[in-house]
Amino acid sequence: MFEIKRDENGTISLHGRLDASQVDSARAVFSLVTESCEVDFAELSYISSAGLGLLFGTQKKLVDSGGGLTLTNLSPHIREIFQIAGFDNIFEIA
């Protein structure tokens, strides 16, 4: 299962497993992001290249306009995937 929420501060929270079959529901939220915001990974247990690609596309759009995503509370396994993918050079990871 995967769930995505955006609160009144604009923070996006990811819950569950973001795999290729769930990425469209995440895209529906990220496509509305037009300025810098936080993405909370605290409840996310899994992500694959489908989710990474979505985050990359959003970041590219924001960086081009001077902003960016801040990623928080990554699990050790997900942080390792980000490091292998070189995404620690691309995102601010708090």
Place this chain on the structure above:
Amino acid sequence: MAAVSGEFRREIEAIGEVFAFLETFADGQEIDEKTAFCINLVVEELFTNMVRHNEGGGDRITLSIERRNDRLHLELVDFDVEPFDPETAEVPPVESGIENRRPGGLGIYLVKKMVDELKYDYETGDRRMRISVTKTLEN
């Protein structure tokens, strides 16, 4: 030694069934959490790659997984497809900043980084593609 195999619909939406299959195997073998995460990702990337890039192929993809001591051996077989050797996949510039990165190309790269060995073979007679990987348990 334990081995199981299954057949799955050649659709992205079937990935949930693939994960359930892997979870049952991992629970039965007391696979550690990090290795379980890794095999989920490796199988998802290979499975979705087959679904996306082999349009017109057969309607099933088979997945086998076997444990031999501290190593896991996984194999995915796709039928009636064109050859696609993962070794030929472009390597993304992971050391680069975002200005020099493009979307895509990460799936096979992650697989190669996370397994000990990846083998590919293709049989022209029945147009069968087989990808097998070996992964040592983390704990």
